[in-house]
C-alpha cells in the first residue's frame with residue numbers, strides 16, 4: 108500500500124526546505140498531484156489529505172475520472188499532449204490546461220469554449236530542453252505565440268509550463284528552468300504583469316525547480332508510486 112498522505116506531507120516538507128534555500132515563501136508553490144494511470148482511490152486518498160487539483164495527462168481519461176469522482180470537490184488539470192481533435196474534452200472537463208503547445212490547439216479550444224460559453228485558464232508549454240520528443244513552443248518562438256493566444260477571448264493565459272530533460276545533469280535541468288523564468292520576465296515586459304504561474308518540476312527534479320522559481324510542481328511517482336502500465 109502506498110501511503111499517499113504520508114508522501115504528500117514528506118514532499119511538502121522538501122518543498123519547504125527548497126524554498127528556505129532560495130529565500131522563497133512556500134505558499135507560492137502548489138503541489139499538483141499527478142494521478143495519471145492510478146486508480147480513483149489514489150485521488151480519494153489525496154483528496155482526504157486536503158488536495159483539490161489533480162493533473163491528468165490523457166484527455167480521454169477526463170470523462171471517466173469526472174464520473175468516478177462526482178462526490179468529491181476536485182478539479183482536473185490537463186497536463187499532457189492534446190491532439191486538436193480532443194479539444195472538446197478539454198473544454199468540457201478540464202479546470203485548466205497546462206500543456207498548450209500549438210496555435211492550432213489554441214484555436215480549436217477557442218471554438219469549443221465559445222460554444223460552451225466558458226473561459227479556460229491555460230499555461231503555454233515551452234520546449235526548454237530542445238529535445239525532439241518534447242512538445243511545446245521553442246523559447247525563441249514563445250513570445251510571438253503568446254501574443255497570438257492573448258487575442259483569443261476564451262483562453263486566459265496564466266503562465267508557462269515546461270518539462271526538463273530526463274537527465275542526471277543538474278546544470279542542464281537548471282538551465283531549462285531558468286529559460287522558462289527568463290521568458291516570464293520578457294512576457295511581463297511586453298504585456299504587463301501577470302503570467303504568474305511557472306509550472307516546472309516533476310518527481311526527479313522538483314527541488315531544483317523550486318529553487319529556480321517554480322510555482323507549481325507536478326508530481327506523480329513520488330506521491331502515488333510507480334505507474335501501472337496501460338492495459
Ligand SMILES: *Cc1c(COP(=O)(O)O)cnc(C)c1O
Pocket residue numbers: 141143164186187270309310311325326327328329
Ligand atoms: C507524468 C507527468 C508528470 C509527473 O511525472 P512524475 O515523474 O511521475 O512525477 C508531470 N508532468 C507531466 C506533463 C507528466 O506527463
